[in-house]
Amino acid sequence: MATSTQAQPSTAQPSMNMEDMLQKIKDRQWALADIDWDAPGVEKIPEDFKPKLKAFMADLCWIENVGARGFAAMAKKAPNDTIAEIYRYFHAEEQRHANAELALLKRWGMLEDGEIPEPSVNIRMAIEWLDTYADDMPLSVLGTVIPMLEVALDGALLKFLLEEVHDPVCHQVFEKINNDESRHIAVDFAVLDMIGHAKARKLAIDFVSNVASPGLIIGMLMYVPLLNRMRNNLVDMGLQPEKLYRAMERFEKLGRRGEYTHRVPLFQVLRVHSKMVVDPKHPYHLLANSMVTLSEYYPRALFRPIPTWFKELTYEPVTKGVKKGMNAA
């Protein structure tokens, strides 16, 4: 399956110079150690806000980790070596974001020593799905879903966080994260455009064969409640849902800029889906929210053990020696 589903480099020319982009990525690397985690500013977070912030940041950090795993899968499908290398970096950068967000949690006193927040059931489902299916998904599927998640993260969650949290270190961290994410989004949409450049017949075959696959069906069952849970968490924290919706609209807007993006069937599906998510009165939410509730009853015993890639997060900027297992570095 893998070979037949790759974008065709012979016909598809990226709309950006990927070599230049890779060089830019290499030049803009940063580390947790670049940030003074003990700088003043912690006191600017109101006590009553902390529990909600912790729940939100925990989800955010796990979503970054999930996104990281998505890039790891995409690196294997990349249409050429340069894009594969870019995805290798993006995989690491998403991990870096998750690590930095953990370090913020630690800074705010929300984590005990060695503590890593518990992933929610929807995150667990996403992990399990990624671990089982992601490496077998074609680029046309991953290359459409990942930009969707990134736009939602970048456009709504991070902006919201900066409006609500007045800790200067948090702003410093998210400025760095935002810079990385803007490069991710630029590459995501350039590749999506490349995917759309493939022959219509191939796009159709890819789509039909994958819609019928258990991977994509389960994926959608996982994706719908994950998105709505995030939405609900945000609304609980006082975010106007419009902000999230505006971010989702950006997915469509950025996609429309590409010359060929509209030809990717899954892009059209996600576009229509995002319209439903955007409309708070849409009956879709009845379904999605009941799925969130239902997922709470999902028997935890059915989960397979957490994969080891999920245990690599750490808030420690510097590591010495080898530690294995949870909070490893």
Place this chain on the structure above:
Amino acid sequence: MTVTDIAPKKRASRAKKPVTVHTTLVIGAGFTGLGTAIKLREAGIEDLVILERADRVGGTWRDATYPGAACDIPSQLYSFSFAKNPNWSRTYSPSAEICAHIEELAERFDLTKDIRFNTEVTALAFDKREARWEVTAGRTKFYARSVVIASGPLSDASLPKIRGIDDYQGVKVLSARWDHDFDFTGKNVAVIGTGASAIQIIPELVKVAGSVKVFQRTPGWVMPRLDSSTPAAVQRVFEKLPVVQQAARTALFLGHEVAATGLVWNTPITTLIQQAGKLHLRMTVKDKWLRRQLTPDFRAGCKRMLMSSDYYPALQADNCKLITWPIATITPDGIQTSDGLQHELDAIVFATGYDVHLEGPPYPITGIDGQLLSDDWSGHPQAYKSASAHGYPNLFFTCGPNSGPGHNSLLVYAQGQIEYAVSGIRALVEQDLRWLDVRKDVQDDYNVTMQKRLQSTTWMTGCSSWYLTADGFNASMYPGFATQYLRQMQDFRIDDYDVASNAAKRLWNIPADDTRTVAG
């Protein structure tokens, strides 16, 4: 010292001084250089000199002293058939034993007297007037009618160009030039690279170091290496009955030849080999994610196959960790990875391979018309049968363009190259020739065929490897069985060469710099 330093009078007197012109000059006293000398002597060519940059023989095996260094081709096949060693202690011998075998060859064939140690070649130039090569080694000059370049493909190594490498304050160790003064016991160590050297070093470091972090860019295909000691009784049989040892050698040779059907050509056998690699991974690595990170993305054979049974277990040791995040930069204290972490390290081992000179040796070689080999070979190095290059008469390459084996012993191939060079030099001597220069059309035809045949090989399946030049041209590997390669090397055809004869020169009294050639 330059010629212009000398007063004109003195220079004139020096110019008259006759110089010694050897029949053959061999560059390098490693396996191939010594093998060439042995075969030249056997052919009756006694007037030879070997230049060696170090102070003792052994070449790559003298320099490769990192812990765990060993060959990954069975020892019985990792020697010349004309100079076997019945006493290999193991199936895959460690480097010290291979080096000792090379030293023993120098002794056994009394070659040391012809070796000029501490003599590093800095330039080669063909003197058309005198029909001889002028070989410069620092301030010394040597002259020879023919030259064999036997400096090996893996003789040079240097630290890689990684961002921040010069800022690092800890100990930097290059795998090919191991620092034996540094004690790794209890230290926090990184190994950068997961190629053939790294997979031998890592299991040894894991035994002594406090922690070993392995930084991987691309995982390779790893096959189990079934290494065991050779019983003394077997060694005695090999010693008493060379025919038995030859039979063992032949069996191993044929076994490797069969592997070519999957490792040289991209075939369903290649897929089968990959399945075996995945099975090896599955049986020895417990964690699914670690297995994923260790599963190669390229066709087996496209990059060098790795042979090890202790690499995967070592990676899973409590004090070892595989890190697949890209290296963002090296810092004064260690390595910073793209996941935002700083790894504090006492030492970094760079197992980043060798400086393979695909575009010719690292010193200038000037041909018959004053042209430079580095220019001729820039981008797309080409030779005839990997041994001769048009415009560079009487010069024979070993490990030249398109001579590399992907599935068999390098020594088998080197033996073919030695035979070819000896045939050429014999022709030169016995037919009293001024020079032999491979014809341009013959060389071009040969390379068209080579490149055509290379298209169906595993090396051209899209991975990036040191076998290919920057633009993806394969100038290093031979697309075929070792048997085919040996057959072409045993077939020296003088018709393939433009020949200038001394007899013709004398008969017609042709001026020395006349370029007329006489077919041989």
